[in-house]
Amino acid sequence: MAELLTIGEVSQRSGVAASALRFYDDRGLISSERAGSGHRRYPRSVLRRIAFVVFAQRVGLTLDEIAAELDRLPPHRAPGRRDWQRLSSTWTGRIDEKIAELQRLRGSLTECIGCGCLSLERCALSNPEDRAARLGPGPRWWLGDRPTG
Amino acid sequence: MAELLTIGEVSQRSGVAASALRFYDDRGLISSERAGSGHRRYPRSVLRRIAFVVFAQRVGLTLDEIAAELDRLPPHRAPGRRDWQRLSSTWTGRIDEKIAELQRLRGSLTECIGCGCLSLERCALSNPEDRAARLGPGPRWWLGDRPTG
DNA sequence: GTACAAGTTCAAGTTAGCTTGAAGTCAAGT
DNA sequence: ACTTGACTTCAAGCTAACTTGAACTTGTAC
Numbered sequence: 190m191a192e193l194l195t196i197g198e199v200s201q202r203s204g205v206a207a208s209a210l211r212f213y214d215d216r217g218l219i220s221s222e223r224a225g226s227g228h229r230r231y232p233r234s235v236l237r238r239i240a241f242v243v244f245a246q247r248v249g250l251t252l253d254e255i256a257a258e259l260d261r262l263p264p265h266r267a268p269g270r271r272d273w274q275r276l277s278s279t280w281t282g283r284i285d286e287k288i289a290e291l292q293r294l295r296g297s298l299t300e301c302i303g304c305g306c307l308s309l310e311r312c313a314l315s316n317p318e319d320r321a322a323r324l325g326p327g328p329r330w331w332l333g334d335r336p337t338g
Numbered sequence: 339m340a341e342l343l344t345i346g347e348v349s350q351r352s353g354v355a356a357s358a359l360r361f362y363d364d365r366g367l368i369s370s371e372r373a374g375s376g377h378r379r380y381p382r383s384v385l386r387r388i389a390f391v392v393f394a395q396r397v398g399l400t401l402d403e404i405a406a407e408l409d410r411l412p413p414h415r416a417p418g419r420r421d422w423q424r425l426s427s428t429w430t431g432r433i434d435e436k437i438a439e440l441q442r443l444r445g446s447l448t449e450c451i452g453c454g455c456l457s458l459e460r461c462a463l464s465n466p467e468d469r470a471a472r473l474g475p476g477p478r479w480w481l482g483d484r485p486t487g
Numbered sequence: 488g489t490a491c492a493a494g495t496t497c498a499a500g501t502t503a504g505c506t507t508g509a510a511g512t513c514a515a516g517t
Numbered sequence: 518a519c520t521t522g523a524c525t526t527c528a529a530g531c532t533a534a535c536t537t538g539a540a541c542t543t544g545t546a547c
Contacts, residue, residue, distance in 0.1 A: 489546100489547090490545100490546085490547085491544100491545090491546090492543100492544085492545085492546100493543080493545100494541100494542075494543065494544090495540100495541075495542070495543090496539100496540090496541090496542105497538105497539090497540100498537105498538090498539090499536100499537085499538085499539105500535105500536080500538095501534100501535085501536075501537090502532105502533095502534100502535105503532095504531100504532100505530105505531090505532105506529100506530080506531075507528105507529085507530070507531090508527100508528090508529080508530095509526100509527090509528090509529100510525100510526090510527095511524105511525080511526090512523105512524075512525065512526105513522100513523085513524070513525090514521100514522090514523085514524095515520105515521090515522090515523105516519100516520090516521085516522105517518100517519085517520085517521105
């Protein structure tokens with residue numbers, strides 16, 4: 190039962206690719222000591238941190254946002270039950286927003302099909318404001334669905 | 339009242355940037371005649387086609403999928419009420435799937451917070467199968483949420 | 488001592504859906 | 518004639534979150 194884990198072991202246990210772990214390491218989401226050889230050595234607590242990252246991603250947070258959340262924890266500490274609960278309401282709130290938005294979309298869709306208008310000017314579905322609001326290049330992430338920045 | 343519209347006019351009426359319209363044109367989503375000058379000229383029906391594209395994007399279809407749908411219409415025809423209705427069930431179905439998935443996510447989140455486990459091996463939230471299933475590079479679109487390829 | 492797996496860094500590639508810029512053409516107004 | 522604005526093509530850039538490849542070093546097993 191080793192105290193410190195290699196990147197390969199962490200990868201296996203977490204299901205996250207080693208390349209991704211190096212990437213997280215570079216971005217400061219996780220941190221490692223180095224063995225004399227220069228190889229990364231991770232404490233077990235890193236697994237909870239990784240779990241946190243994975244879950245947060247599923248909720249829809251970007252890595253930057255996740256990094257910000259992790260920065261609010263005592264340095265290098267893995268999130269515990271308390272932190273979990275502090276975040277839970279924010280996260281479920283976020284999911285709820287997404288659900289609500291999809292339901293609104295669903296509603297307008299059925300409406301539009303009912304009336305058969307398919308008019309860009311009138312139909313709520315086209316939602317030109319949202320589209321106009323997204324400036325610059327890049328894929329249109331969730332196409333006008335992002336709540337705040 | 340001109341019969342044919344310039345790309346700028348189409349852009350204004352649809353709210354879609356001219357650069358995007360050229361992009362759609364190149365991808366075959368819309369098609370144009372050319373004036374003697376080489377400038378694009380669009381029939382009015384293009385507005386309905388564009389509406390179709392915009393709506394389909396909001397539902398979550400990729401441009402490739404949208405192109406496939408449009409290919410099933412008589413060539414160069416704008417989608418009418420019938421086409422609309424034929425597609426409506428597919429689309430609302432798709433939205434429903436997404437909603438269901440978010441609700442599942444919400445459920446596991448509350449569960450996980452209740453038990454405080456935050457274990458990558460046991461917790462339903464981490465969902466290693468989904469993650470393992472996404473191969474290759476590129477951003478993890480909707481992080482493991484995509485139903486079929 | 489010689490494989491071979493597993494680790495390292497760093498740069499470049501991948502995806503989608505556009506945008507931006509460069510360099511030039513065309514049309515209308517003064 | 519000259520400017521202004523709208524249009525053209527084509528190549529390159531942007532974003533996020535990684536992956537892939539090259540070139541090299543370390544650690545373990547036989």
